[in-house]
Amino acid sequence: MAEFYDVIVVGSGIAGLSFALKVAEAGHRIAVITKKNSAESNTNYAQGGIAAVTSKKDEVNMHVADTLVSGDGLCDESAVREILRDGAASIDQLTERGVAFTQLEDGRASLGKEGGHTKRRIFHVQDVTGKVIEEALVKSIEESPNIDNFEHHFAIELITSSKLCKHEGRKLDEEDRVIGLYALNTQNDQVETFAASAVLLATGGIGQVYQFTTNPFIATGDGIAMAYRAGVEVRNMEFIQFHPTAFYSKDSSERFLISEAVRGEGAILRNMKGEAFMEKYDARKELAPRDVVARAIDSEMKETGARHLWLDARPIPKKKLHEHFPNIYEHCAKQGIIMESDMIPIVPAAHYLCGGIKTDLNAQTSLSGLYACGEVASTGLHGANRLASNSLLEAVVLANRGALSVEKYLSIAKGEVTVIPDWIGGNVRDSDERIVLLHNWDEVKRTMWDYVGIVRTSKRLERARTRIQTLDKEINDYYWNFKVDESLLELRNLILVAGLIIDCALQRKESRGLHFITDYPEKNDAPCDTKVRRKL
Ligand SMILES: Cc1cc2nc3c(=O)[nH]c(=O)nc-3n(C[C@H](O)[C@H](O)[C@H](O)COP(=O)(O)OP(=O)(O)OC[C@H]3O[C@@H](n4cnc5c(N)ncnc54)[C@H](O)[C@@H]3O)c2cc1C
Numbered sequence: 001m002a003e004f005y006d007v008i009v010v011g012s013g014i015a016g017l018s019f020a021l022k023v024a025e026a027g028h029r030i031a032v033i034t035k036k037n038s039a040e041s042n043t044n045y046a047q048g049g050i051a052a053v054t055s056k057k058d059e060v061n062m063h064v065a066d067t068l069v070s071g072d073g074l075c076d077e078s079a080v081r082e083i084l085r086d087g088a089a090s091i092d093q094l095t096e097r098g099v100a101f102t103q104l105e106d107g108r109a110s111l112g113k114e115g116g117h118t119k120r121r122i123f124h125v126q127d128v129t130g131k132v133i134e135e136a137l138v139k140s141i142e143e144s145p146n147i148d149n150f151e152h153h154f155a156i157e158l159i160t161s162s163k164l165c166k167h168e169g170r171k172l173d174e175e176d177r178v179i180g181l182y183a184l185n186t187q188n189d190q191v192e193t194f195a196a197s198a199v200l201l202a203t204g205g206i207g208q209v210y211q212f213t214t215n216p217f218i219a220t221g222d223g224i225a226m227a228y229r230a231g232v233e234v235r236n237m238e239f240i241q242f243h244p245t246a247f248y249s250k251d252s253s254e255r256f257l258i259s260e261a262v263r264g265e266g267a268i269l270r271n272m273k274g275e276a277f278m279e280k281y282d283a284r285k286e287l288a289p290r291d292v293v294a295r296a297i298d299s300e301m302k303e304t305g306a307r308h309l310w311l312d313a314r315p316i317p318k319k320k321l322h323e324h325f326p327n328i329y330e331h332c333a334k335q336g337i338i339m340e341s342d343m344i345p346i347v348p349a350a351h352y353l354c355g356g357i358k359t360d361l362n363a364q365t366s367l368s369g370l371y372a373c374g375e376v377a378s379t380g381l382h383g384a385n386r387l388a389s390n391s392l393l394e395a396v397v398l399a400n401r402g403a404l405s406v407e408k409y410l411s412i413a414k415g416e417v418t419v420i421p422d423w424i425g426g427n428v429r430d431s432d433e434r435i436v437l438l439h440n441w442d443e444v445k446r447t448m449w450d451y452v453g454i455v456r457t458s459k460r461l462e463r464a465r466t467r468i469q470t471l472d473k474e475i476n477d478y479y480w481n482f483k484v485d486e487s488l489l490e491l492r493n494l495i496l497v498a499g500l501i502i503d504c505a506l507q508r509k510e511s512r513g514l515h516f517i518t519d520y521p522e523k524n525d526a527p528c529d530t531k532v533r534r535k536l
Pocket residue numbers: 010011012013014015016033034035036038039040041042043044045046047048049050051129130153154155156202203204205214215216218222223257351352373374375376388389390391392393395
């Protein structure tokens with residue numbers, strides 16, 4: 001018999017935990033399921049901060065205008081207005097939950113500036129904003145009597161009423177809805193069944209689909225893959241934000257982020273000859289939107305065959321470097337780079353997914369009872385390119401709105417279904433075959449980096465599609481025949497998500513925002529979303 005909760009929350013980053021706390025405060029019973037320890041999330045690595053308008057010199061309308069410019073004609077303007085309006089309230093909420101944002105000596109908030117923002121409006125805690133937010137939220141859920149926290153539980157598959165009917169040989173006589181999920185307990189290798197009236201997917205991004213990424217290992221697109229397999233609408237997957245400045249190391253594929261805020265404080269991009277080059281590409285120079293800066297770096301690197309370029313933080317006063325960027329300073333120093341005297345070697349790296357599971361402004365997806373928020377979701381805020389520091393804000397706002405919406409849903413939800421069949425999995429383990437799986441991890445990441453990167457062509461996208469289709473056949477064979485483990489499940493999801501990115505990229509016959517394709521260098525007159533949805 002499955003254990004029943006009012007709501008299952010998958011993911012323990014800013015989105016999942018903010019939502020869980022709100023719904024638990026209303027008296028509902030929540031299970032938070034997370035695949036590693038609670039703190040391991042993209043949230044934990046966020047540096048720059050969270051954008052919100054509070055200063056008298058700023059206006060929400062200006063924040064809206066900056067977001068629309070960055071989104072390059074594809075934002076949903078009403079979503080942008082509604083979400084950004086709640087910026088100040090979100091900062092208050094995080095402060096109440098224990099986040100002490102950095103202040104100036106006179107007690108006012110220290111507001112950072114980042115690319116694409118016309119005003120200083122980035123709340124931060126030095127350069128470890130995400131870590132401090134994550135610690136505060138994890139502490140709050142540990143103290144909540146209504147929340148059970150399942151660490152080291154990997155959500156595998158959503159269970160829907162249509163799947164249950166199919167299993168029982170019955171006809172579905174109601175609207176399809178989510179009724180629970182299967183999760184692998186990675187500490188004892190058992191698949192457990194969870195039943196619930198509603199499920200929130202807050203599984204974060206997809207950075208690990210690329211060879212080089214700023215994202216931690218958890219970012220394998222699991223929520224998007226689960227939703228897609230359940231027939232839920234997913235959109236605009238081609239819009240992958242490559243962060244322009246990740247630390248380059250020739251010995252590792254890990255890419256530590258050098259926050260945009262460093263450029264915001266005056267750091268300059270230089271080519272291998274030491275020349276500043278951004279002026280050639282955009283009048284806003286170092287503070288142009290990320291897609292513009294990433295493409296400029298890509299172009300400079302291709303022109304000269306350089307493996308990396310330089311970020312020159314020497315114009316920033318030493319005191320500011322130490323006060324604002326202690327974490328970045330320490331990382332660079334460990335690699336032998338002293339920021340006030342040396343330039344930092346940088347390259348672009350996959351950073352953020354602007355598309356995802358389509359939701360309304362109540363975090364509701366196209367499947368009844370299934371909610372999504374945070375990086376996994378697509379609300380229309382980011383359009384074709386996210387404005388820096390809008391994602392943490394979106395996660396908090398949508399978690400709040402989603403919590404209100406799920407409470408209404410619970411008050412009218414159909415009865416609980418606890419008689420759900422147990423998971424039936426393959427039993428075979430074969431170490432020889434598992435080596436092939438390791439190669440496939442490598443192949444999917446390289447294929448995406450080489451063929452579906454910052455600058456695309458139709459021919460390369462088609463090539464990528466052929467390779468990913470072959471990998472997809474192989475992984476599904478493993479999935480149905482072998483005993484599942486985390487690595488196999490993640491690879492299956494990564495391959496599926498890679499396919500969705502390519503499908504959306506091939507649908508878009510124009511260059512817009514983060515999608516730059518040389519066969520179609522212009523924008524279409526009537527921008528529209530790309531969509532992928534599995535027919536059940
Ligand atoms: C280096 C870096 C710096 C950034 N800096 C900023 C910034 O300054 N400002 C800003 O606004 N944004 C920033 N971002 C983006 C921002 O951090 C993320 O978009 C945001 O934190 C996403 O929050 P989330 O709750 O949606 O997902 P996450 O924080 O990624 O949490 C996802 C959770 O889901 C869990 N999970 C995933 N799959 C499963 C599964 N199958 N089963 C169970 N659990 C699962 C994960 O373990 C994790 O707990 C940055 C991102 C990175 C990587």
